[in-house]
Amino acid sequence: MEKSRNKDPKVTIKIPRPLYNNLKEIIAGSGFDSATDFIVYVLRDIISHELYRGKESLSAGEIDIIRKRLKALGYFS
Amino acid sequence: MPSDRKVLVIGLDCATPQLVFDRWKEKLPNLKKLIDGGSYGLLESTIPPITVPAWMSMMTSKDPGTLGFYGFRNRKNYSYDEMFFATSTVVKEKTVWDILSEQGKKSIVVGVPPAYPPKPLNGNLLSCFLTPGPESDYTYPKELKSEIVTNCGGYIFDVMNFRTDDKEKLLRDIDELAENRFGVTKYLMQNKEWDFCMFVEMGVDRIHHGYWKYFDKEHVLYEPNSKYENAIQDFYIKIDQMIGELLSVAGDDTIVLVVSDHGAKRMDGGLCFNEWLMQEGYLTLKQKPEGRTQVKHDNIDWSKTKAWGSGGYYGRLFMNVKGREPNGIIPKEDYEKVRSELVEKLEALTDMQGKVMGTRAYRPEEIYSTVNNIAPDLIVLFGDLYWRSVGTVGFGSIHTLENDTGPDDANHAQHGIFIMYDPRGQQKKGKLEGTNIMDVGPTILNLFGIEPPRDMRGKIVK
């Protein structure tokens, strides 16, 4: 398995230097500490949208737990 | 407004203007400081005034119709029983912190529902009371969870056993909930970089529902000289002290907002929605209920049913339309006629003394700018929200003083609170009129010098 061979939780991805330089310029003075932080945020955002698109993000069991709790709270009967 | 300011939003779910601005203000020194030194007023909530969708309406500046969810549970299609649950992933509109993230501002977001599963942002986020359990991944980034467990002893989502007669234990649970969440927020404010911090406390809502009848002399079930007479007041005092701690961490650079998603009012009773629909000939069951029982869809005789309802703090009415529902009987061309007839009858409903209750039945397309997904055919607020909607049948009357979900003393009210305070005194002071829940989002962006997107429906409070 790929997983057992690679112990390091992070991987290196190569991007063109001009793009990197542009990114550095964009994030200067922003709340992003580095181009890496910015890239990770943007990618996670895209991935979370893709993962959840059009499907239930919770299992039936999880929904049932929440539904019971809400019912007990009186939100619906 | 210069953009070097920070903004802290303290959300108190269900905090009520009559209690905060009037009744107990003098006992709440920190809130009093914010009210007297800043601007404040009623905050008009969504219709319906319910936690989901209200907080998201506030943070996206969109109405429930645009958001496409109208409560916790929503119809997935026109079948009788398929529902989808409003989780964080059904929120497609951008929140204030999504926009701030794009601008490189860092946020801390704690418990703003619906927030499970946690979605990425530039900063740190903890999910809300709609999280399945402590084993769930309730933080963004994922690694934050172990840090919260180590430094704050974990994160409490909600009071886990609300329907209990052990009122002593419930009070302790509500206190513990508030202490934990204020503590977690304080920890994040002290240990993470942030420009924007928002936190929603649920304890206020839970204590209103659990203890309202002990202090409100107008409550039908008012119990004089109860040892819980001051339970709600004492809780507000506790919250006020904890707000004071957050204010001192925030410092003078931070503009502070205190807001609620709706208010609370005494509950006079329950209106048995389906019982009424049966009496009026709109709903027919296959088998007459023995005792009190929930209306199960497979016990409804759809060939003789025009409409059915569901219970909660407000009523949702669904119509059985030919060609739309699987066994629909209302011809499409009669839809509006039948719906108008229902509106008229619902709004004429009387209380047990025969007085008109002040019920309002809203057509979604009349109150929302657009209607995405499937809204109820009517959204019904019974008796000016002094009455809840009871879905269960078999009460033998359309009015009940008992609740089909257990003891509950309070219902939601249409108006919450809005307070905005600038320690540097650069904001306008005094009482505000006509503030709407959708105004909060653009107001926050404006404090950062960011022009609100054009599709935000609210206006900037200045």
Ligand SMILES: [Zn+2]
């Ligand atoms: Zn609420």
